[in-house]
Amino acid sequence: MPRLEATVSEITAPTNANVAATIALAGAGFDRWIEDRCRRYYATEERRGQPSIPPGVYFRMLLVGYFEGIDSQRGIAWRCADSLSLRAFLGVPLGESTPDHSTLTNTRNRLPHEVFDEVFQFMLKIAAEKKLLAGKTVGVDSTTLEANAAMKSIVRRDTGEDWKEYVTRLMREDGTIEADCEATDEEIRRYDKKRKNKRVSNADWVSESDPESRITQLKDGRTHLAYKAEHVVDLKTDIVLAAEIHKADEADTETLVDSVMEAQNNLNQAGSQAEIEEVAADKGYHAAHTLELSEAVGLRTYVPEPRRQHRARWTDKPERYQHAVYANRRRLKRAKSKRYQRLRSERCERTFAHVCDSGGMRRSWLKGVAKVTKRYLIAVAAHNLGRILRKLIGIGKPRALQGEGGLAALAHLLGHVLTALSAA
Secondary structure (H helix, E strand, O other): OOOOOOOHHHHHOOOHHHHHHHHHHHHHHHHHHHHHHHHHHOOOOOOOOOOOOOHHHHHHHHHHHHHHOOOOHHHHHHHHHHOHHHHHHHOOOOOOOOOOHHHHHHHHHHOOHHHHHHHHHHHHHHHHHOOOOOOOEEEEEEEEEEOOOOHHHEEEOOOOOEHHHHHHHHHHHOOOOOOOOOOOHHHHHHHHHHOOOOOOOOOOEEEOOOOOOEEEEOOOOOEEEEEEEEEEEEOOOOOEEEEEEEEOOOOHHHHHHHHHHHHHHHHHHOOOOOOOOEEEOOHHHOOHHHHHHHHHOOOEEEOOOOOOOOOOOOOOOOHHHHHHHHHHHHHHOOHHHHHHHHHHHHHHHHHHHHHHHHOOOOEOOOOOHHHHHHHHHHHHHHHHHHHHHHHHHOOOOHHHHOOOOHHHHHHHHHHHHHHHHHHO
């Protein structure tokens, strides 16, 4: 398997010519690997419209989106067309145009979710080959992603009324306006502001433009339509083992075990022999049935208990629930639990900072869980790639390369990794 290590002289030395040669040689193996897996999803006969792009180029452009912190496909397409270094990384000559954003959309729709999973798992395979996966102890946490839908698009599930029509009906029912009168926008706003017991529930409201998004409170305090992203992070090596997208109203207690099982599957597919044994999470994941299910599948949990006004009553619950809660409570008293919680809060939050904030994934421009998952998986795969590079050579993102040769050096390093990916 080709080596990933590189000295500072190797990073700064390459000229434009040998950088392009390195990219061409390194990309050939990766492209062959991904093309073999995507061949059956491409049409064999030529049709009218934008020409297709090789799947290897498509995934490279998504990697560029993460490393450059670009959240939209239009932005990625523009950046790749504007940069000579990125053209070299993609293998697009100066005389040819880079892929259009609409072609990125068509490629994403053409490829199934399994292909994106394989790319994610191959990044884990590189980490496993370089002994960068421990896998025994993981941390789990979640965050919100702003959906590509406005609150103005919500309608009542029962009547189909939008917000303005709903408030107008309430005004007529309590006699604020006559039944045959239409309220002005100012009157509707003033009435709605004074209305008591006002709440917007996902059980009552849904977005017409993105029905799978859910109303929730974002990290910055705004109420908006959103999705939930959940990471399972290897606490020893800082590698994300699973990244799941859920509807924002799905409770953490309902998704914990499924996410950890997906992480174990990714480890197995990557060829790792590691078995996840311990799970650390915050108090939002604490529930008797969740702890019991975790124990049933062989996981030791370290989940702090939230403060409650009354003591738990076990008369109406199975005995195994009480056993799981008490076992988790005993483990929390150990020094190891405090160490795991520190690592979880540090490393899980750091993955969200890299992927969502500096990586451009905090706001989604796609609609639906399936589409958001595809885009998000590759962003997390790019994050893992950055962690691998940082572990091996001390540099993980292009911002760290500004004094070391810029994007040309990034392309050189990614060439090494893609060569390893094809040989894995």
